[in-house]
Amino acid sequence: MPRQSPIAFKHDRLRAGEPLRVLDLFSGCGGFSLGFDSAGYRIVGSLEKDPRASQTHAYNFFGITDPDDPHAAARDAKKVRPGELVRELGLDKDGANRAVDVILAGPPCQSYARVGRAKLREIANNPDAFLHDRRGRLYTELVRYVRALKPLVVVFENVPDVLNQAGVNVVEDICADLEAAGYVCRYTTLNAAHYGVPQMRERVFLLAYHESLGVEPSFPSPTHWIELPEGYQDARRAALGPTLRTGSTDSNARYMPTPGPSGEILPAVTAWDALRDLPVYTLSMKEAIRPGPRRFTQNLRYNQGRPTRFASLMRHWPGFEGDRTIRDHVIRRLPRDYPIFARMKPGEQYPHAHRIATELWNEKMEALGLKASDSDASSPNRERYESEKAKVVPPYDPEKFVDKWRKMAAGEPARTLTAHLGKDSYTHIHYDDDQARTISVREAARLQSFPDGFRFVGAMNAAFRQIGNAVPPLLARSLALHVAGEVGVTARDRFAPAGMALSAHSGDGASDDHVVAASTPSVEADA
Ligand SMILES: C[S@@+](CC[C@H](N)C(=O)[O-])C[C@H]1O[C@@H](n2cnc3c(N)ncnc32)[C@H](O)[C@@H]1O
Structure with missing residues (x-):
């Protein structure tokens, strides 16, 4: 036959x-x-x-x-x-x-x-x-x-x-x-x-x-x-x-x-719906970050409170359930820029950031006893002026790098994440002024709708690249x-038995018994 x-x-x-x-x-x-x-x-x-x-x-x-x-x-x-x-x-x-x-x-x-x-x-x-x-x-x-x-x-x-x-x-x-x-x-x-x-x-x-x-x-x-x-x-x-x-x-x-x-x-799921339950980064957590490759060694607990429906889906995705903690909530170490992030408004981009940095520099100049004229080649303070300024003002030309930075708006979905996150993450500055930082690996994963139980192999940059792609x-x-x-195939929808709606709507946050207290452990980097 x-x-x-x-x-x-x-x-x-x-x-x-x-x-x-x-x-x-x-x-x-x-x-x-x-x-x-x-x-x-x-x-x-x-x-x-x-x-x-x-x-x-x-x-x-x-x-x-x-x-x-x-x-x-x-x-x-x-x-x-x-x-x-x-x-x-x-x-x-x-x-x-x-x-x-x-x-x-x-x-x-x-x-x-x-x-x-x-x-x-x-x-x-x-x-x-x-x-x-x-x-x-x-x-x-x-x-x-x-x-x-x-x-x-x-x-x-x-x-x-x-x-x-x-x-x-x-x-x-x-x-x-x-x-x-x-x-x-x-x-x-x-x-x-x-x-x-x-x-x-x-x-x-x-x-x-x-x-x-x-x-x-x-x-x-x-x-x-x-x-x-x-x-x-x-x-x-x-x-x-x-x-x-x-x-x-x-x-x-x-x-x-x-x-x-x-x-x-x-209505579309917003950045706030997606990120609200993830641990808050305090100043001391940011200061504890050491330079070097960032690995996922630290377990952090979710914020207290009822997660939104979207967050609940991310925590309980069948086959990829998270546990009570997350391991990859790691961020970039950007001490020069934290004060700029804090003052940026939602939706603002690099030209605004540069303007804010210039304001911050003017304030700092006064405190350091420097003057604008110290930038002149003839000034004996020129070297000090330039090195202090570099600690406050990013070096990129605001006319050329308009969309290099952007502060997210809490009330709308995030803008496109790309593999470039693996190089820098300024395109996604967290909307929370108090946290004043760029997004973490887990936040990027959430914004792409990867469940919390999905693990990324590699350190921070490799994970960002995989997520952005x-x-x-x-x-x-x-x-x-x-x-x-x-x-004409009857899909064996993995969400069906758990009664999980495709909907990731925030309006009626599903109850969640995995909510645990927020903690503020320091975040180490494995160099
Ligand atoms: C846009 S990403 C795909 C992302 C994927 N569809 C997902 O949903 O996660 C393209 C991928 O192609 C891979 N790639 C590039 N050139 C390749 C090649 N010659 N052979 C196999 N993979 C390649 C890259 O490493 C990258 O991971």
């Missing part, structure tokens, strides 16, 4: 009620994976080049602590063949192309992210430049994996700029390749704040369903609502420019307008539930 095709085999498996098997390419620490896991999919493996991120994925999804385990091993997508990966992960019992039902892929976006403006200028002068950027071409690895492993569903995520690389829409190129391989493709932009994530993070999502499913992909409606600030709307318009000009009126267009609100909808799990979860409905 001829052997059944891999696609027919997968349809049989689904009819038998088995969970969809997911391979996460460019998995990072696993934000994308976590959303699908929560919706009842089975994460069977990942591909990731960064050793700490791949170890984080292995620990959280397979309970693996051995860095040499095949699940924890770092691999380069350009070097490893799909069949090889599946074999190494021990998934080839029925043949490599029968192992996986769903491929997730969020390739790195450095080559087309908005942060790379200099690079984009270069691209504008030479429209093909990004094609020569090796990271920009990583999507071709995705297509190679899809051709070889024949999943039923592909979900791709990236920055909105991928829609407009000097007029080139990279997602259309991916769609064309996937269609040639037998998939029906649709894409749109979604904002995480509209899916219960306390962060306004705009990303492109492409859904591709194998044509044998007979379904045209669509995208989930928002569960939460906030009107996005102008900057986000402008960025969306700029990214979509070429797509709307060339595709939207074509009946075959793969672009779908972003789903709008309909029916009952909750991730697809917010709650947004991924909305997509996962929606896809399950469209392809």
Whole structure:
């Protein structure tokens, strides 16, 4: 009897009620994976080049602590063949192309992210430049994996700029390749704040369903609502420019307008909803921070009081329940800037910070007996003037670094977190004037909707980078539930037995018996 095709085999498996098997390419620490896991999919493996991120994925999804385990091993997508990966992960019992039902892929976006403006200028002068950027071409690895492993569903995520690389829409190129391989493709932009994530993070999502499913992909409606600030709307318009000009009126267009609100909808989850129960950093805690790599050695207790519904979800996420303490509430040591943070108002950026620093310097100059004229080259106090000033005023030009800093507003979702958090975290200054600091690793994780029981391998910078790179799990979860409905699988929602609503609404804080008293232990750094 001829052997059944891999696609027919997968349809049989689904009819038998088995969970969809997911391979996460460019998995990072696993934000994308976590959303699908929560919706009842089975994460069977990942591909990731960064050793700490791949170890984080292995620990959280397979309970693996051995860095040499095949699940924890770092691999380069350009070097490893799909069949090889599946074999190494021990998934080839029925043949490599029968192992996986769903491929997730969020390739790195450095080559087309908005942060790379200099690079984009270069691209504008030479429209093909990004094609020569090796990271920009990583999507071709995705297509190679899809051709070889024949999943039923592909979900791709990236920055909105991928829609407009000097007029080139990279997602259309991916769609064309996937269609040639037998998939029906649709894409749109979604904002995480509209899916219960306390962060306004705009990303492109492409859904591709194998044509044998007979379904045209669509995208989930928002569960939460906030009107996005102008900057986000402008960025969306700029990214979509070429797509709307060339595709939207074509009946075959793969672009779908972003789903709008309909029916009952909750207000977006705010930064305050997300962070309020996390331990307060006192001045003495900040002073106890030593220079050097920051590791997660200190257990801190939650603040007293009833956690919001969102915080409760983060504490009790099935399979990732936190305990009574958190270990990764570590922050950067920035003694020069704490007084500036304290005086900044919500939403203020670097030019304001620089102005405040100048005020602080004027006050300090007086106390030190220095004068503005001491900055003159001829002044005998010049050296002292410059060295004292450097202790108060940051050196960056306020005209050039406008959005380098930003103080968060408690009453709205945070602005986009990026991998740059691994280098500095000035884009997310805590809204609390008394704490006057940048956000901690656990706070960044909360703002991405990672549950408190999700562990990050590596010290502070590595963890920040993994978090900033991730697809917010709650947004991924909305997509996962929606896809399950469209392809006709009954998702075994992990939240259902616990009666946990997808809602992360703050309005009716769920009661929580794990609330314990706040403490103020010092925070050590392992140098
Ligand atoms: C945007 S992040 C993906 C985040 C992930 N989707 C999540 O939700 O956590 C891109 C990841 O691709 C990884 N990467 C970059 N180049 C790679 C390559 N050649 N092979 C495998 N992984 C790579 C990076 O280390 C990074 O973790």
